[in-house]
Amino acid sequence: MRTTLKDIAAYTGVSIASVSLILNNKPHRLSNDTCEKVFKAAEELHYRPNVLAKGLITNRTLTIGLILPDITNAYFATIAKQIQIQLQEADYNLFLCNTNDYPEKELSYVNSLLDRGVDGIILATATGSSAAKCQQIMLKASRPLIFLDRTSPGVAAHSICPDHELGGYIATKHLIELGHRRIGCITGPMSLQSSKERFFGYIRALQEAGISFNPEFIQEADFRILSDYSKLETLLQKNVTAIFAHNDLIAYGVYQQAVQHGFVIPKDFSLVGCDDLPFSQLMAVPLTTVVQPIKELSEGVVRLMLELLSDYKEKKIQTIKYAPQLVVRSSTAEYHN
Amino acid sequence: MRTTLKDIAAYTGVSIASVSLILNNKPHRLSNDTCEKVFKAAEELHYRPNVLAKGLITNRTLTIGLILPDITNAYFATIAKQIQIQLQEADYNLFLCNTNDYPEKELSYVNSLLDRGVDGIILATATGSSAAKCQQIMLKASRPLIFLDRTSPGVAAHSICPDHELGGYIATKHLIELGHRRIGCITGPMSLQSSKERFFGYIRALQEAGISFNPEFIQEADFRILSDYSKLETLLQKNVTAIFAHNDLIAYGVYQQAVQHGFVIPKDFSLVGCDDLPFSQLMAVPLTTVVQPIKELSEGVVRLMLELLSDYKEKKIQTIKYAPQLVVRSSTAEYHN
């Protein structure tokens, strides 16, 4: 059986209440003698506080919930890992939930995390549809919620994201600077704020360069390895000379299909991705892509969470954006018409 | 504030105990009238049971802990995802912990998971050093522990693993069948059981073919993208014509360095990996590799866990192995001397 405060109390002849005070380093006026006795007993009996019991009364469990769209995506896996490391240092544990991009799951996860007494939730999967509802539930539960990676514009909530718009902008600008003017764009799901923003960045770069926007250059996909050739084919038929893929997974698919259909990158067209997954530098043609500020995001979200947890009084809403950076490799080349 | 049983009791005029019985579908003899009233109230007030309070008394929290070496490794990420999906269906939640291959962390995670009242733990990171200790702690806590992917031979415990020995065997045998006789092997950390077993499989295949084992053909690495050229260089200097890399990440590194140093795969040497990560089929030279039975593993481990949870009485120790399979792609070719 697990050692409880009661056991220590019995063992030392001190009351449960006093033992609790001592082991928690709460202010008290107990003699050094008893303190020592208690500490020693706790050590000997391998006492470990029961988080459930503690949580029941303090409303704190030193536990955070993290809801992600897809842990299998290296971008989110890395974020999850970093967050877990950071939290671990502050003695927090992590509940991990995968929505597989089903927005309905967000709500059910928020609820089940709350049932388990999490102190706060980090939600990296807002499609907008359930964000407001989640926010409302968390508010009612007086527990902090931070949106990560993807915000919902209508919802006034803490959020920590890469500057997706900037990411789209620098990717596109790079292509423009190489001389491209017919630039295709394979977007993520346009229901996601991150996709929208990358798209806006793409538009802004075009406008700045005086290139008019051509809706025929846009294809929508999802954030997985592109397996459907028709999207690439369509763009190529419109004679685009470069493609901005909204993430590296999409770019991998583009690359694979380009190879299969006899196109050579970057000779036939330039390709830039987004996220800089580990494999991007290993490809036969290393991928030019946008590096996400993962470290900053993870550290930032944990810092903010701990801050919100330390005193949860209607803090000013924080919406922080970190800048991504372009890394130029071999999949993009100059274009001369 | 959250709705509690007390609230429902007050609202309906029924006692807390009765409300509890009704909502938990426990055998009772309460009138249909009151049942309906209670269910309706629970619905209206959005009642959700407090898992902490419940757990305190039932010793069950519908929560499982999963300890992994590296969630960033797609093999483990996929396993984690599958497990989470399976558990979710049984209304269980998942605590995720990353050890980053530090065995000392295993113990501290086991303890902190236990503090939080997990019903059981799945441990996929046994280096052997702490496995026995973890097992002992879990036994004392009367909570099931299942070793996943990696066992510790000395420890009598439930385990569900791919047949790593078989994996090593079929990979090596494939190379032998292609005519190779000088076959290098870049192993994972030999402190890990999985590496040892793959190595044994390699040896067995050699022996069966009457090829004598040459210790100079062995290099030890860790399960990350190989970045140190010296290992590959050493093997190539010994004129190996094929290399079995103990996982795909190592193989990726081998491939990248081969390209950088002007070698062509499979012309200059054949390469076979292990795990079949998603990128392996995307490479310029798609990788021949060993597919792990991830689905079976995940389903198996969850099935066993739920079984152990349903009645935890010194069940017979189960050590289950699932067979991996070879997938032949383009990184291996026949060798004629």
Add this chain to the structure above:
DNA sequence: TTGTAAGCGTTATCAT
């Protein structure tokens, strides 16, 4: 057919 009360392991309030 329903309610009372003890108890799970803690913390917190108030006595002594």
Add this chain to the structure above:
DNA sequence: ATGATAACGCTTACAA
């Protein structure tokens, strides 16, 4: 300096 005791939200005998 230290100890009772109530309370957190729930389950579970045991009464009524």
